[in-house]
Amino acid sequence: MFNKIFRYTKRSLARSAENSLESAYQAALTIKNIEIEHFQNKKITLQNGNHSERVFAYFQGELNSKLKAIDLKLTQFKTSQYFNNLFASNKQNYPYETNKNITLSQSLIIEKLNFIDQIVNKYQQESEINPKTVPNLAKETKNPIIDVPAGEDKKIKETVSDKTSVLPRSFLRTLTKIKDEINPDSTDTEEELINRFRRSKYKTAVSVKFLLFLIIIPILVHNISKIAIGRAFVDPYFASHQDIVFINQDLQEEALNELRIFEENIQLKAMIGLMPNLSSQEKETIIQEKAQELAQDYRRQSANGIKNIFSDIFAFISFAIILVSSRQELQVLKSFLDELIYGLSDSAKAFLIILFTDIFVGFHSPHGWEIVLESVARHLGLAENRDFNFLFIATFPVILDTVLKYWIFRYLNRISPSAVATYKNMNES
Template sequence: MFTNPPVPSKNQKPIEPIGVIPRSIIRTLNRFVIQLFPNSNLLLLQEFRISRYQVLVSFQCLLCLIFIPLIITFFSKTFLFRPLTEYIWNTQTDDIFLNAYLEKEALVELQNFEEQLYFEYLVSPTTYEPPNWASYLTDLDLDEATLSSTYNYRPELLKSEIQKKTLDLAVEYNQKSIEALINFFSDFLSFGTFTLLVFTLKPQVIILKSFLLESIYSLSDTIKSFLLIFGTNLLVGFHSPRGWELFLDLVFHRLGLPPDEKFVLLFVATVPVLLDTVFKYWIFRYLNKISPSTVATYHAMIE
C-alpha cells in the first residue's frame, strides 16, 4: 500500500537546514576556530589572496562589459555608420523623412510656426495688412487658380519667413532620419558586442556574479530589504507604468518610430506582472533559504 520515499540523486544539492542560530554567527565561530590552529596564518593569507583576485577580476570584467561596447559603438558610429548612412541617404534616395510619423511631426511644427507668425503679424499696429494664408484657405471650396491668386497677395516678408522655416525643417528632419538609422545600427552593434563579451568572458562573468552576490548578501538586513522594496516598487510598483511608458517613448523617439499605443498598453500590462511573478518566486524560492531574516524584515516593512 505504501511506496518507498524517493531516493535523492547524487547530483541533487542538499538544502542547508535553517536552525535556531543564524548562519552568520556560525560562520563567525568557524572562522574563530580556524584561527586557533597553527596554520591559521597560511589560511588567512590564502583567503586574502583569493579575495583580492576575485575583486580584481570582477573589477576588470565590469570595466570590459561597460566600456568596450561603448568604445566600439562610438568609433563605429563616428567613422563607419555616420559617413555611410549620410552618403546613402543623401545620394541614393530622394526621401527626406524616414517614415510618415516624422513627416507629420514636421507638418505640425510648420503649422504652429505659421500660426505664431500670423498672430505676430496681426498684432503689429504699423504694418498690418490682412494676409491671405494658403493654409487657412484649404478648408474653403476654392479651385487652384483662386488659391494661386490669393497666395500672391501674401506679404513677401511672411512668404520668405515660411520658406526659410520650411527649408530649416527639411534639413532638420532629414538629419533626424539619418540619426535614427545611425542609432539603430549602433545600438544593434552595442548589444551584439555586449553579448559576445558575456560569452567570451564567461569565467570572469561567473566570478563577477559571485562577487556581486556576496557583496549584496553581506549587507545588513535593513539595507537589503530597502533595496528589495525600492527595486520592486520601481519596476512593478503602483507608479511603474508611467516609467515604462516614458522608457518606451524614449526608445521610439531614439529610433524615429511612431509611438504605438496598443503595443505600449500591452507591454505595460504584461511585463510588470511577469517581473512581479519573478520577484515573488525568487523571494520564496531562494532568498527565504539564504537570508530568512531579510524576508522577515521585508514583510515587516511593507506591512
C-alpha cells in the first residue's frame, strides 16, 4: 500500500514538473512568435517595430505577462523537480523507469530550458543594467493603453492549474489575493488595480466600436452599392429588355400560382354574389391587368436578385478589408471575447452551449436550416435546389456539431472542466 502511494506521488510530481515546464516553454514560444511576426525577429522594443505607442504598449503588456508566467512556471518546475529527486533517491521503488526514458526526458528538458533562457535573458539584461527605468516604463505603457486584460492572467492561471495543481483553483486564487493584499508596497498594488480598470475600459470600448464597424460598414456598402449598381446598370437593362421578367423558374411558378388564385377568387365571388357576373371579355381584361401587375412585381424581384449578388460581393470585400487592415483591433477583440466567454459561470456556459446546439444542430434544426437556405436563394434571385438543401442539411450541422465537441474536448475541458461537467449533467437530465 505504501509503495503504491509512493509511486503515485512520484508520478504526480513528475507530471507536475513536466506540465510546468511545458507552460513556460509555450509562453516563451509566444514571445518568440511576437518577435518574428511584429518586430522583424528582433527584441520587442519600440525601435524594432513600426507600431504606434498604443500598439507597442499592447505588445509590451503581452511580453510582461508571458515573462511573469515563465517565472511562475519555472518556480513550480524547480519545486516539483526538487521533491521528485528526493523520491527518486531510492531507485528500488521505481523499477518501471528505464535509463533510456530518463535520458530522453533529460535531453528534452535541457532543450526547452535552453530555449526559455535564451528568450528570458534577452529581456533580463536590460533590467539588470538599469533597473530604475523599468518601473517608469511600465507605468508609462500601462496607464491609458491596452495591456493584458484582467481576466487574461487569471485565465492563464486557471488553465495551468487545471493541468498541474492538486489544490482547487479557488484556493490558489485566494492565496494570491491575500498575498497581494498584505504586500507592503500597497501603493503599487492600488495603482495596478487602477491601471487594470483603465485597460479593461479601453479594451471594451475598442471591441464594441470595432464590432459596430464590422456590422455597420458592410451594411452601408451593401445598400450604397445596390443603389449605384441598380441605377447605373441593372434598372436600365431591365427597362430596355421588357421581355425579361423571370430570372428563374421558381419566380415564374409563383407568378402563375398567384394569377390562378386571383382568377379562382373572382369566380368564387361571382358565384356567391359578392360581385356581379362578368362577361368573358371583362374577366379577361381584369386578369390581364393583374398579370401586368405581377409582371412588374416579379421583374422588380428579378432585378433585386441581380443587385443583391453584386452588392453582397462588395459588402464581403469591405468586410474582408476591415479584417485585414485591423489586425491589432482583432487581437483586442479576441482578448475581450475570451474574457467575456470564459468569465461566465459554469452554468451559464453550459446553458449557452445547450442553446446553441439545440438551435443549430438539434432535432428541429433541419427546418430552420431549410428556411435559411430558401431565404438566401430568394435574396440572390436563385432557383431553390432541393437536392442541395438536403445535402447541406445532412452535412453542415454534423460538421458544426463535430467542431463544437472538439472545442469542448480540446479547450473548454482544459480551461473549465466544471463547466463541461455541468453541461453533461444538464444535457442528460
